[in-house]
Amino acid sequence: xxxxxxxxxxxxxxxxxxxxxxxxxxxxxxxxxxxxxxxxxxxxxxxxxxxxxxxxxxxxxxxxxxxxxxxxxxxxxxxxxxxxxxxxxxxxxxxxxxxxxxxxxxxxxxxxxxxxxxxxxxxxxxxxxxxxxxxxxxxxxxxxxxxxxxxxxxxxxxxxxxxxxxxxxxxxxxxxxxxxxxxxxxxxxxxxxxxxxxxxxxxxxxxxxxxxxxxxxxxxxxxxxxxxxxxxxxxxxxxxxxxxxxxxxxxxxxxxxxxxxxxxxxxxxxxxxxxxxxxxxxxxxxxxxxxxxxxxxxxxxxxxxxxxxxxxxxxxxxxxxxxxxxxxxxxxxxxxxxxxxxxxxxxxxxxxxxxxxxxxxxxxxxxxxxxxxxxxxxxxxxxxxxxxxxxxxxxxxxxxxxxxxxxxxxxxxxx
Numbered sequence: 001x002x003x004x005x006x007x008x009x010x011x012x013x014x015x016x017x018x019x020x021x022x023x024x025x026x027x028x029x030x031x032x033x034x035x036x037x038x039x040x041x042x043x044x045x046x047x048x049x050x051x052x053x054x055x056x057x058x059x060x061x062x063x064x065x066x067x068x069x070x071x072x073x074x075x076x077x078x079x080x081x082x083x084x085x086x087x088x089x090x091x092x093x094x095x096x097x098x099x100x101x102x103x104x105x106x107x108x109x110x111x112x113x114x115x116x117x118x119x120x121x122x123x124x125x126x127x128x129x130x131x132x133x134x135x136x137x138x139x140x141x142x143x144x145x146x147x148x149x150x151x152x153x154x155x156x157x158x159x160x161x162x163x164x165x166x167x168x169x170x171x172x173x174x175x176x177x178x179x180x181x182x183x184x185x186x187x188x189x190x191x192x193x194x195x196x197x198x199x200x201x202x203x204x205x206x207x208x209x210x211x212x213x214x215x216x217x218x219x220x221x222x223x224x225x226x227x228x229x230x231x232x233x234x235x236x237x238x239x240x241x242x243x244x245x246x247x248x249x250x251x252x253x254x255x256x257x258x259x260x261x262x263x264x265x266x267x268x269x270x271x272x273x274x275x276x277x278x279x280x281x282x283x284x285x286x287x288x289x290x291x292x293x294x295x296x297x298x299x300x301x302x303x304x305x306x307x308x309x310x311x312x313x314x315x316x317x318x319x320x321x322x323x324x325x326x327x328x329x330x331x332x333x334x335x336x337x338x339x340x341x342x343x344x345x346x347x348x349x350x351x352x353x354x355x356x357x358x359x360x361x362x363x364x365x366x367x368x369x370x371x372x373x374x375x376x377x378x379x380x381x382x383x384x385x386x387x388x389x390x391x392x393x394x395x396x397x398x399x400x401x402x403x404x405x406x407x408x409x410x411x412x413x414x415x
Contacts, residue, residue: 001166002352004153008146011137011325011359015122017152018140021100023117032104036096040136042075043089048135090142097148102155112263115161116271119382123272128247128325128359128378165355169294169348169385174258174287175267176206176393179279205256206285206393213255213388217338220252224312231316246314247321248379249334251347251386258287258385270401270409272382274358281413282401285393292345292389297353300362306347307375308366312336322376326361331373333364341388351382 007013022040024033076086084092106114139145156162208216227246234243259268267284297303315332323329340347358377367373400413 002157002356004150004157006356007153007157008149009360010356011141012122012126013153013355014140014146014149015125016118016355017149017156019118019121019125020115020156021097021152023114023121024105032100036100039096040093040139042079043084043093044134044136044139045075046072046079046086047089047139090139090144093139094144094148097145097152100152102152105155107160109263111159112161115156115159116262120271123274123382124276126274126358128275128321165351165382166298167350167383168296168298169346170260171287171292172289173260174385175261175284176204176256176258176287176391177267177269177282177284178204179277179282205254206258206287206391208256209390213341213390216252216254217341217388221312221336221338224314224317228313228316235316235319242320246317249314249375249377250379251337251388256387256391258387258391259381259383264409265411266401266409268383269381274379274381280403282409284397284399284401285395286397288392288394290391292387292391293343294346294348294385295340295344296348296350298350299353300357302353303357303375303377304362304364306335306340307333307362307364307373310336310339311364311367311373322361322378325359325378326374326376328361328374330371331368333367333373333375337388345389346385346387348385349377349380349383353377354380354382 002013008017018040022033022037024031079086079092105111133141140149235241257269259272262268262271267282270282295302295306297306311333312335313331314334318332319329322332335347354377358380361374361376363371364373364375399411401409402412404410
């Protein structure tokens with residue numbers, strides 16, 4: 001299981017801790033959590049004063065609109081009146097966290113709901129595209145705030161909601177999800193033309209056969225080889241020029257994937273989708289229990305060993321984005337899924353491993369010189385399984401889902 005110290009060293013782990021203390025008073029404007037939210041907003045505004053493209057607005061005590069320098073000066077004055085040292089904003093945030101009463105946090109079903117909401121926010125707001133850290137993220141990543149968050153992390157990890165975060169793949173508890181895709185209308189058939197049957201590639205991911213999966217993996221490998229050669233040439237011609245391309249490290253989008261349900265019965269992927277697209281509708285099916293050989297990624301060593309065993313070079317494609325996110329300059333590698341598929345039927349990532357490694361540089365020993373190669377997790381979701389072999393679903397278990405007015409997933413097709 002991930003330790004509190006490891007959790008706060010992770011960008012998504014820190015986001016989780018900060019979301020946890022802020023979500024606690026989401027419905028109460030007079031709560032300590034709401035006061036902390038407003039304080040963090042003010043501090044982040046001052047920290048981000050020099051950020052390029054910053055835009056801010058607000059109101060004074062009389063309700064008159066303020067913007068730009070006027071607002072900055074008003075917020076600075078307010079913070080000074082509250083005893084904040086403007087030269088040490090991270091220290092001010094750390095002190096507020098130290099004062100936060102964690103023993104007053106809810107437990108039981110309410111506590112699980114709070115942690116679920118915090119994890120949802122932390123995962124959804126994670127953007128690993130290589131852009132500079134925002135002001136709030138810079139403050140949260142500072143040494144004083146990280147030290148203060150260890151106490152919050154320990155509280156989270158000891159809670160009931162975190163009990164299953166290191167649970168391995170359980171074939172009896174898996175659900176696949178399909179999101180609706182707007183498709184262009186098919187061309188009208190002539191009367192003599194036969195109706196074309198959809199190929200396996202065009203079906204839902206969980207309906208694909210072994211041949212179709214092999215084609216997907218082979219095409220993905222070929223595309224990677226082509227992209228790496230193309231981007232390598234680009235780097236040679238334009239050394240040091242910044243650009244962003246592929247930034248994720250999970251198996252291709254077109255493979256089947258599944259997650260277990262939450263306590264609410266909703267598939268976890270509906271709640272915990274990294275940098276989600278904001279889908280409003282979804283369909284789910286229960287996966288039939290199976291005896292597939294699933295590789296477990298429960299710790300750093302599991303991912304590192306996988307990358308070393310089936311290396312796929314992605315340095316030229318990802319050097320800028322991943323270096324910007326992790327601060328590491330060097331060679332990058334991910335697993336070659338088409339090679340891994342010869343030995344395994346799928347790969348499962350525990351929630352603990354997701355929280356520990358996402359957005360972090362993971363050293364990959366055994367390749368080249370010591371420290372030459374590393375990898376990272378990007379674009380994954382907590383507790384997700386990707387399949388390299390066909391899986392069956394219970395067609396009668398199909399369930400429609402929709403978001404309600406509060407953004408919560410509910411059963412039924414909705415409007």
